[in-house]
Amino acid sequence: MTRAYRLDARFRRGLVWFRRDLRTGDNAALYYALKHCERVWCVFVFDTTILQPLIDQAHARDSHDGNVQDRRVEFILASLEELDRSLKEGGGGLLVLHGHPTDLIPDLAARLDVEAVFANHDYEPVAIGRDERVAQQLGQHGRRLITFKDQVIFERDEVLNGQGKPFAVFTPYKRAWLRQLTPFDLKPYPVERHARSLAGPPRKLDREWPTLASMGFAPGKLAQANLLSGMSGAQALFEDFMTRIDSYAERRDFPAARGTSQLSVHLRFGTVSIRTLARLAHDMSLQPDSEGAATWLSELIWRDFYVMILAHHPRIASGASFKPEFDTLRWETGKDASNAFAAWCEGRTGYPLVDAAMLQLNRTGFMHNRLRMVTASFLAKDLGVDWRRGERYFAEKLNDFDFAANNGGWQWAASTGCDAQPWFRIFNPVTQSEKFDPQGRFIKSFLPELENVPAKWIHAPWRAAPDDLKNWGVVLGKDYPQPVVDHAKARQATLARYDALRSR
Template identity: 35%
Template structure:
């Protein structure tokens, strides 16, 4: 009988967890979670992670397992545990963030050379990022052909939930407690997130089932309207592995294939993001389109601060940024609007926006975040052209016509009529007076003139093209 370590990372679930499943089938199991302080994780996701780990511990306990918690260098900790508990094999589900994947590969090779049985699995995506390629073996840079190619592959069925774990006994004092990881903030600012999220595997499954039952049929029609709240809001659960992408994929294929196709595309976008960051790891920090290496970004700190605080004077932008700050989440359409505003109206580098999202999103995910920001900035794969500059006012009028989303997150504008709520600074004086709003006092003046900012951005882009 084998005695195995299961290295737990972003796979905090019992259902369709290949590493845990195969280790439990093989013999005794020591599930190990190592908090590596060198891995980048933002404050909002740390809160989510704390509660997700707490829930996972309870789920694992119910199956007979015990989670060993450590903090520090994974290689040193794993080597120590292997010797201490006479481990004969190790299992983990792969992560594809470039630095993490390379580190894990080195760890695996070293352990294999020591005679350990090393097993790695796909537990994060529909398919490993090297499976979907062109006929010539090159990776795709455009989503639609990637999507069509993936459809020709068979996505493996999800594995059953782990019901029983035969645990490796360890001394309780040898393991850290969850509180020892210090994931929760010293000052409590998490009230909005606590109202919005329940970080557990059970909650993830319930949320998916509710989405299937109530929202999937109108998802295609209404997903771009933030006030409609028909998005799945499953991304935080995917980000830390409380929900299996393969389980979701096959559930939709089985029960709602026609209605579910638009959502299936979103799952495949996620695979596409990981394919890109696997084959082009430099895009984590550098533009995929070399033209943008010479782009002259600005660094207006006051405007960046206004953007982060949701005080730009553009209501749809401010609503999105305040939703983010309160709940650790933002509707996808609004993410595109605030991203376009930062990179094109304010000409602030997409990397600054990506860093802010990394710190404030509970669904922070390196591959998705980089792809999204490079897409909206025009510098990435299959990107929106740089000259496609969202007008925040017309986007607001189109996707929040009654201003319901704005009123929820920018309550100082709740008395504004729908006709003027999208551009309060342009409203007639009598409308502002009746609403009891003084621009510059009750609500900020716009930090830029959109028309002039748009032209400035286009001029910068022309300079890059000429060079």
């Protein structure tokens, strides 16, 4: 695979394969294809190796044979429609296929008689294997797969420590990242300069796009989530966040406040460029009173950090702990653990902040970052359930699911990962609730049955007198669950679990 700065060839015909980069502006692969090819076609493939497991999981869980709702597939399809319109404005258009990319991309390259396929790097081990197979098939016929860095600022070996080795702790990585950063790293790719090379889909290949129904999916969830799609959706959210960025540092941890950027799903699918966001965050962070921008930039650097960790430690994609010694932790098993996991998934643990967060995830596909930490800690350290089960559940539900970030977050919470929360520090779900949702506004937005419970008691309603609860319209065990676990006892069990590992 060729890095962008090494590309010096010219081609008659090229094909751009969109994946996690659903935009025309500031797109590395699209820019280099247009710059180095006389004619360029564009394609996106709905990958059945990704989609079919989603369908199978839903059918196994719900025991029905109908089409499956998945807001991420809806988001992609809506974003592709805007991408197609943007390409057509430049004289091109988008082919959209459904199947196995390892078959479809080489076949399309042959039908178009292109000399090279251009794409942006994908860092997950499964995607790397897919790209290697595509490159091999293309190579058998004298064609090339050329990929570029696009979804991160620095990748794999670009930020190393003084010994030339990868970092395993975020703060020194961040310092090195900032020292290494230059304006060139944040410079946008001027795609528009070369748009004349775009070619519309040939008539013989210009077929109808796959629909949600033809792929086994049903509409409905995207509207429920109130999720803006495409490049225009990303731009609208970006502009809105710029009016609030100064307060980001102090508001970002409060789920009832509009404190975060809401751009994570757009970063995940590339409807906005990471360079655009990092450039503005970095420039603003250099100004006086810039704590909000500096904090946001730090969050963007975390994305690079976790991608780097995955690149150097691909075994974590197979379920391994970053710290191998934690692979022998003895998690709770059996019926009780299964029941506890089900209560966690369904938002009925009896801890209002945890339950509201899980209901938000289930209904909208979004979960606030503070609540991701709280719910993950609760599963692993209050319920004693293997963090991998929670990781898989988030992977199924999150609109912005990204393996590297999701795995990193879960291993942080379970104390098994790099730069992890020390195992003896255990989030108290009640004090987290009192601190970050003091009036219970977030809780009540997802648990209307607690609407009349005063702020003093809403974080731990079992502490209130039963008669008071009854006056507020709540009978524990009927209107709202009793706690599934006592936090103080669970904390001691967790300390014993990790102590036993240390002694072994």
